[in-house]
Amino acid sequence: MLKRFWLWLGRLLGKLLLFVLVVGAIGWLAGEAYYGWKFSGPVPTEEVIPADEAVQTRAIIEDAVRIVEQHRDNTRVLRDAHAKAHGCVKAEVSVLPDLDNSLRAGVFAEPGKTWQAVMRLSNGNAFPQFDSARDARGLAIKLFDVPGEKLMKSPVHANEQDFVMFNHPVFFVRDVAEYRQNFNAQANGQKVGAFFPGLDPRSWEIRHLIIALKTLAPAPDSPVSATYSSISPYKLGQANIKYRVIPDPQSCPPYALPEQNTALPNFLRNALYQQLSLDRVPACFAFQVQKQNAQHYMPIEDTSVEWDESISPFVTVATIKVPAQDFDSREQNLACDNLSFNPWHGLPEHRPIGGINRLRKAVYEAVSAYRHERNGASDATSP
Ligand code: HEM
Numbered sequence: 161m162l163k164r165f166w167l168w169l170g171r172l173l174g175k176l177l178l179f180v181l182v183v184g185a186i187g188w189l190a191g192e193a194y195y196g197w198k199f200s201g202p203v204p205t206e207e208v209i210p211a212d213e214a215v216q217t218r219a220i221i222e223d224a225v226r227i228v229e230q231h232r233d234n235t236r237v238l239r240d241a242h243a244k245a246h247g248c249v250k251a252e253v254s255v256l257p258d259l260d261n262s263l264r265a266g267v268f269a270e271p272g273k274t275w276q277a278v279m280r281l282s283n284g285n286a287f288p289q290f291d292s293a294r295d296a297r298g299l300a301i302k303l304f305d306v307p308g309e310k311l312m313k314s315p316v317h318a319n320e321q322d323f324v325m326f327n328h329p330v331f332f333v334r335d336v337a338e339y340r341q342n343f344n345a346q347a348n349g350q351k352v353g354a355f356f357p358g359l360d361p362r363s364w365e366i367r368h369l370i371i372a373l374k375t376l377a378p379a380p381d382s383p384v385s386a387t388y389s390s391i392s393p394y395k396l397g398q399a400n401i402k403y404r405v406i407p408d409p410q411s412c413p414p415y416a417l418p419e420q421n422t423a424l425p426n427f428l429r430n431a432l433y434q435q436l437s438l439d440r441v442p443a444c445f446a447f448q449v450q451k452q453n454a455q456h457y458m459p460i461e462d463t464s465v466e467w468d469e470s471i472s473p474f475v476t477v478a479t480i481k482v483p484a485q486d487f488d489s490r491e492q493n494l495a496c497d498n499l500s501f502n503p504w505h506g507l508p509e510h511r512p513i514g515g516i517n518r519l520r521k522a523v524y525e526a527v528s529a530y531r532h533e534r535n536g537a538s539d540a541t542s543p
Contacts, residue, residue: 199457201457203452204460205400205452207460207461207513209515210337216337216339216519219340220336220343221523223344223347224343224523224526225240226347227240228286228531237530237534238288239528240286241298243286244283245280245282246281246282246432247280247487247493248281248495249281249436250278251277251279252274252277253267253303253478254272254275254478254481255271255477255478257272258271259271259477260475263449265396265509265510266321266506266510267303267507267509275305275306275321278302279480280298280299280499281299282297282298282299282300283296283297284297284375290425291379292379294378297326297379297428298327298388299324299405300501301324301405301480302320302505303320304320305319306321306506308507310506310507311504311505311507311511312505317500317502320505322504322506323390323405323503324502325388326388326389327389328377329404330463330464330466331391332371332375332464333365333463333516334461334464334465335461335516336516342354342365342368355369367464379422381420382432383432384407384482385407385417389404390403392512392517392520393460395511395513400451402449403448405445405447406448407443408446410444411481412442412444413441417434417435433487436482437484437485437486437487439484442483442484443481444480444482445482446476447476447478447479448474449474449475450469450472450474452472453472456471460513460514461514462514463514498535500524502520502524502525503524504520504521504524
């Protein structure tokens, strides 16, 4: 009797599992087909600015300052995002000597030119956590002594060109309105509400929830072994582009990082320190750009959509060398914390475009000003 019951239960559970798998596969295929259809066809090459964007932006700034204060734990006032740095390191950005004419613009106008720069490598969270926690990893680069009129009139940043990235190709919201909704829910502690704002399934952002979950990934072996993407689009002269920075070990002496103790809270800083400061081995990257092909679905106003690399591949415009160096002193770390990166610090030839970038202009400026004022520090220009 008991045996028959177990057999019956086993068959029932097997059928249930099969049913769930079939429904899951149909849902996945339907999703692929739907987005294949929705994300197809030509897109505008110009920005399209919604009427209420300024109001949404002001509300987001209020929430951003609220989050900065929520995450303060008897520490200095940290960044609202990417609060924890693994270090700020000196770098040299060299434009390819034979760069194609069509890609020569802004800081890439002069083939062979080398810019001195600083890189801040970070974890994405607003709260400094153990590096083993799933998170996005950030890379911000600031080029120094860049001549020419800049997009922002700040005298401190008058000679800078910034590039700000993290290690995932897409963002978990499409535009400013969705960011406002999502961020406000998070600031109010409603993690589920961020992606499911109401009972109406049409308002559910399941695809964006999946992007958010994928963005919160395990740590790389070292901050210099990840690929970092701009995610949002920019101008490069007349063209619309996205950019990324990828490791380029072939351009540096061979190096195998000894295994790190990933249970230590700051093992990514330790990895950087081991390579650059102890073993004195430089790290190399390539800076690449991907041009928009507006005949295909490569939108400016939706940062949740990746531009298809098989249609428009990334091409290298510059190499980046991070020389062997000491970067981990108290003074250097404090100066690193006092730096401000902003995608809008830079030349009109590299103007950020699209809603998420327009939003970032005001938010980065406001949060940077707020934390500098609360810390009694001045906005620094070099570490
Ligand atoms: C394309 C999407 C984005 C990327 C790639 C990105 C990346 C980054 C990175 C790497 C940093 C750290 C910069 C540093 O090292 O100092 C940062 C800081 C920051 N991000 Fe973003 N971010 C994005 C979107 C946003 C959005 C939509 C907002 C909010 C509107 C935002 C708000 C901030 C703020 C407030 C800071 C700190 C600014 C400061 O205090 O200096 N980010 N972001």
